[in-house]
Amino acid sequence: xxxxxxxxxxxxxxxxxxxxxxxxxxxxxxxxxxxxxxxxxxxxxxxxxxxxxxxxxxxxxxxxxxxxxxxxxxxxxxxxxxxxxxxxxxxxxxxxxxxxxxxxxxxxxxxxxxxxxxxxxxxxxxxxxxxxxxxxxxxxxxxxxxxxxxxxxxxxxxxxxxxxxxxxxxxxxxxxxxxxxxxxxxxxxxxxxxxxxxxxxxxxxxxxxxxxxxxxxxxxxxxxxxxxxxxxxxxxxxxxxxxxxxxxxxxxxxxx
Numbered sequence: 001x002x003x004x005x006x007x008x009x010x011x012x013x014x015x016x017x018x019x020x021x022x023x024x025x026x027x028x029x030x031x032x033x034x035x036x037x038x039x040x041x042x043x044x045x046x047x048x049x050x051x052x053x054x055x056x057x058x059x060x061x062x063x064x065x066x067x068x069x070x071x072x073x074x075x076x077x078x079x080x081x082x083x084x085x086x087x088x089x090x091x092x093x094x095x096x097x098x099x100x101x102x103x104x105x106x107x108x109x110x111x112x113x114x115x116x117x118x119x120x121x122x123x124x125x126x127x128x129x130x131x132x133x134x135x136x137x138x139x140x141x142x143x144x145x146x147x148x149x150x151x152x153x154x155x156x157x158x159x160x161x162x163x164x165x166x167x168x169x170x171x172x173x174x175x176x177x178x179x180x181x182x183x184x185x186x187x188x189x190x191x192x193x194x195x196x197x198x199x200x201x202x203x204x205x206x207x208x209x210x211x212x213x214x215x216x217x218x219x220x221x222x223x224x225x226x227x228x229x230x231x232x233x234x235x236x237x238x239x240x241x242x243x244x245x246x247x248x249x250x251x252x253x254x255x256x
Contacts, residue, residue: 028161031210036101036159043097043215047252051117051144052088054225056243057081062126064240071236073190074138076127081240082135083124088249091117095148097254107154109168115146115248121192123237140192140237145178150202162210167203172223174198174246192238193231198246200225208254217254223247 035041058064066079095113102108123138152170179196204221225246230238 031162031212032215035210035215036156038101040098040100041256042099043254043256045093045095045097045111045113045252045254047093047095047113047115047250049091049093049115049117049251050088050249051091051115051119052247053086053119053121053229054243054245054247055084055086055121055241057084057240058242061240066236066239070234070239071125071138071190074125074127074136074236076129076134077131078128079236080126081123081236082126084240085122085124087120087122089118089120091115093148093250093252097256099256105156105158107156109152109154109170111148111150111152113148113150115148115250116144117146117248118143121237123240125236142192142194143178144176147175147177149173149175152202156208159210164208164210165206166208167205168219168221169204170202172200172202174200174225190235190237193233194229194244195227195231198225198227198229200246200248204250206254215254215256217256219250219252219254221250221252223250 062080062082064080066081068074068076068079071079093113093115095111098110100108119142121140121142123140125136125138127134127136150170150172152168154166154168156166157164174197176194176196179194200223202221202223204219206217206219208215208217227245228243229246230241230244232238
């Protein structure tokens with residue numbers, strides 16, 4: 001999770017906690033008083049995501065010499081990679097929600113969704129040309145359209161007037177429809193290709209607000225990919241990476 005994401009989610013939790021404490025001080029008319037007693041219900045979600053990668057580079061990376069043939073978009077006699085980092089960019093997610101009541105405070109949730117986003121891989125490269133060294137920055141963009149199929153277990157707090165809180169954990173299967181595994185490379189622009197399938201674990205917190213006609217929720221969730229996604233090829237960009245795992249931070253809004 002990035003520093004901005006941590007600060008944002010922390011402020012969100014603090015503000016909503018204050019709202020809950022303030023609301024709990026006075027008795028209100030309960031909206032939808034029997035809503036949570038239904039065995040199941042449905043809804044939809046809208047979310048803002050940040051996709052990024054967790055990267056482990058190969059051993060002794062700065063000492064590995066690469067040829068121009070292994071990086072045709074960088075001109076030089078020899079190349080050395082000093083670091084590889086990932087930069088997230090904002091994306092969005094949409095999905096539907098199915099909730100099964102397991103107990104008074106527990107639910108099982110199925111939330112198939114479609115997420116759109118972009119991740120950037122940044123390579124800090126030392127290039128030698130005619131014996132002259134020069135540091136260059138190369139950025140590779142990886143665009144993703146991901147079908148997500150999560151199954152989550154949720155534990156809720158006791159309802160306080162028209163507000164409740166919860167924590168969740170679960171597992172998720174993902175299929176990247178825009179995966180570059182089958183992308184055709186060309187001589188002037190080497191792509192970083194990924195496997196299409198991934199499995200993740202998810203953890204998160206959220207709050208629910210009972211209105212007159214529906215239940216509105218806000219949730220912060222982090223997903224950690226378990227599979228090494230990089231597809232090995234004979235080029236500088238994939239060859240520099242030992243492990244490449246997905247991370248997704250999602251701030252979502254639910255309507256049930």
